[in-house]
Amino acid sequence: MTDTISSGGMAKWFLSEHEVYVNGEVDQRRGRKLRHGDIVNIPGVGRFQLVGPKNGD
Template identity: 60%
Template sequence: MSEEIKFDTEYITLGQFLKLAEVIQTGGMAKWFLGEYDVFINGEQDQRRGRKLKAGDQVSIPGFGKYVLRH
């Protein structure tokens, strides 16, 4: 089961997503988090804080959960 994360812009960055999904408390933690944990976007590993995520993208973070982005 995936948790839906809603946003109202064309895209959000992976760093913004982590904060929106309450995986991290502050945007400044994104770089550290991505260095410590594996993040998979649509099945591919990606640790780039600036990666653009769009509606329909699926994010999986082992140990934290699975998320689907929606408008």
């Protein structure tokens, strides 16, 4: 966990200002549940693959 975006309000603002791709599709859901293997791409920021429990726990 990076604590880069620390609140829902900050996430809402970030998503309104930046395109965020999850598994290749634009996604602006603030409460989206990310799972093991998901790839998050934020152009100009970076591309990240989530690593964690495979069963979603």
